[in-house]
Amino acid sequence: MAARQSSRALRSSVKQLASAPVVQRRTFVSALSAARAGFAVAPKAAVSSPFQQTRGIKTIDFAGTKETVYERDDWPREKLLEYFKDDTLALIGYGSQGHGQGLNLRDNGLNVIVGVRKNGASWKEAEQDGWIPGKNLFDIDEAISKGTIIMNLLSDAAQSETWPAIKPQLVKGKTLYFSHGFSPVFKDLTKVDVPKDIDVILCAPKGSGRTVRTLFREGRGINSSVAVYQDVTGKAEEKVVALGVAVGSGYLYKTTFEKEVWSDLYGERGCLMGGIHGMFLAQYEVLRERGHSPSEAFNETVEEATQSLYPLIGANGMDYMYAACSTTARRGAIDWSKRFKDILKPVFNDLYDSVKDGSETARSLEYNSRPDYRELYNKEMAEIADLEIWRAGKAVRSLRPENQK
Secondary structure (H helix, E strand, O other): OOOOOOOOOHHHHHHHHOOOOOOOOOOHHHHHHHHHHHHOOOOOOOOOOOOOOOOOOEEEEOOOOOEEEEEEOOOOOHHHHHOOOOOEEEOOOOOHHHHHHHHHHHHHHHHHHHHHEOOOHHHHHHHOOOEEEEOOOOOOOHHHHOOOEEEEEHHHHHHHHHHHHHHHHOOOOEEEEEEOOOHOHHHHOOOOOEEEEEEOEEEEEEOOOHHHHHHHHHOOOEEEEEEEEEEEOOOHHHHHHHHHOOOOEEEEEEOHHHHHEEEEEEEEHHOOOHHHHHHHHHHHHHHHHOOOOHHHHHHHHHHHHHHHHHHHHHHOOOOHHHOOOOHHHHHHHHHHHHHHHHHHHHHHHHHHHHHOOHHHHHHHHHOOOOOOOHHHHHHHHHHHHHOOOHHHHHHHHOOHHOEEE
């Protein structure tokens, strides 16, 4: 796809920006954005800077719909320490989210402990991350007994399997925390029926645990959804917002347990993972069947998307990405997007129905509860890794400057 030729004014603006005194490195995209708007973008202040703009709770107009957004500056570290001074946060499970949220909580200075199966793989990983047996690393039962806020970050299938042992320990006065609404929303299938006399809350980071950790260490913070399933104390919403900031969120958006799990399962199977992978495969295979080389098919399908165009969408929106491309590319993309939408919308409606009616939940629980699910999963991953598109991609990625030795 040919890049759109910039106008003289745009080139001139970018040139002026480039010749200005360098205060902080900016990306080419941010420079273009500034030039387009007609003014230079001030460098972002460091997280510790006293000149950082104060960020607090506010009402934002999202395309005509007003929503409440919470921000981390409502809860500086000193306030978090005071708020949770009498609490022990028992983080159950040390997978992707457990790892990221747990380390962020620890770095924020809160009293957090980890509960996992003793001497299992997660126990060993926790030890490698500096959690100390008998001090802040315990088996699950002991961690729950010590905790006042129980953060159930086990996998969905594991939550269902362990619930009979966990529920009796959730006595009045404790708080139950989730990062996914799966278990309580689909309680008819999971059997996770929460006690009626405790607060039940949710903070769902919009990304993997690795991203939660990375953005926290960069001083940015990830977007998260927060929700209250059950408010016994009258302080559940305040508590979950504070916890959301403590685990590494920058912005927090209100939702419900039901909407969080429906949108999450739907998105994972759609544009975020399943749908995009299926589209990649379809385009790549047609190119190969029509005589194109593996490198050309991969570059035109994945490399240009992930390395050039998708970052533009993320930074500035779809309209900006269109405007950054040739008129020929823009015309074709606009025309064909309508056809793709018309064809795909019925599929997405079917997908949403299967999420909402519990079909996807039943499938996940059945598969992930099998004793050999790890072996089955590894086999599927090996099959994906062996697809020509991803073998070609490995070769393409090896040529990137950052991967050169």
